[in-house]
Amino acid sequence: MQRTNHQWLTALGASDPDVDAVADLVRYLERGMARALADKRLSGADLEDFAQEGALRVISRLDSFRNESRFTTWAMSVALRIAFSELRRARWKDVSIEDLEIPPSVASDPDDTQSRLESRELLNALRSAIDSVLTDRQRTVILAELAGMPGVVVADRLGVKPNAIYKMYHDARKKLRTELCDIGFCDEEVRALLAAVPQGE
Amino acid sequence: MRLTDDQLLRFLAYIAETEPEELDCDQVLDLLPGHAGQDGGAVEPSEVTRQRVAQHLRVCPECREELEALMGAVPE
Numbered sequence: 708m709q710r711t712n713h714q715w716l717t718a719l720g721a722s723d724p725d726v727d728a729v730a731d732l733v734r735y736l737e738r739g740m741a742r743a744l745a746d747k748r749l750s751g752a753d754l755e756d757f758a759q760e761g762a763l764r765v766i767s768r769l770d771s772f773r774n775e776s777r778f779t780t781w782a783m784s785v786a787l788r789i790a791f792s793e794l795r796r797a798r799w800k801d802v803s804i805e806d807l808e809i810p811p812s813v814a815s816d817p818d819d820t821q822s823r824l825e826s827r828e829l830l831n832a833l834r835s836a837i838d839s840v841l842t843d844r845q846r847t848v849i850l851a852e853l854a855g856m857p858g859v860v861v862a863d864r865l866g867v868k869p870n871a872i873y874k875m876y877h878d879a880r881k882k883l884r885t886e887l888c889d890i891g892f893c894d895e896e897v898r899a900l901l902a903a904v905p906q907g908e
Numbered sequence: 909m910r911l912t913d914d915q916l917l918r919f920l921a922y923i924a925e926t927e928p929e930e931l932d933c934d935q936v937l938d939l940l941p942g943h944a945g946q947d948g949g950a951v952e953p954s955e956v957t958r959q960r961v962a963q964h965l966r967v968c969p970e971c972r973e974e975l976e977a978l979m980g981a982v983p984e
Contacts, residue, residue: 712949775942787981791974806909808910809911809916810911830913869933870934877930884926898921904917
């Protein structure tokens, strides 16, 4: 099934896509996902479903292929996003977005080293900024992000598109960055403090 | 579910990497194949594009996971 990018686009982009090209694409996606998602222990049926759905999505958005890679690599990235979205939804289905809480502030300890003291101050400043400068929705998105909840799951819970979540997440980070810098924790200070915090603390 | 200080610390690193303008996940999806280092495309991604994708990957663990999977899925 060796095809150039142009041949793939021609075969799949017709009003009636070439049946052999579609079948080759589905097989290619299924084999690649079996390798990439081996640790997820998916069934053959799941892989086949993801590959077929991926091929359909690829055909529907051929115009967004930028020709900066092999066509098949781009197609694989589209199919993988479908697979990951479904896997992330399944993994987080029992976690409520309403129950996420910021850890409480911890008072400084007389035995704290200077860097530990400063990192406590930074964490307390972040807690305070999350509560004071974000909208309720931005706060929800940030807490979900902190918990590791994927954007597609947050989007489902809030009834918006995943890209809207990224915009809220980005806007919230910008506000927090400005607020922290205003009180003396600009990027370089934050990086230096993080570098000084021992792993696991 | 109570979050932990470790999660706050990880997020602080993302705040320090924040840029005024960032690519979103959909934009990165279309750029990821070029970033994965696979050749075969007719067009080479620009250095600016590479930097913007790299910045997004530093603040988006989901796209990082997808890039890693993509590199495992596609034969050299």
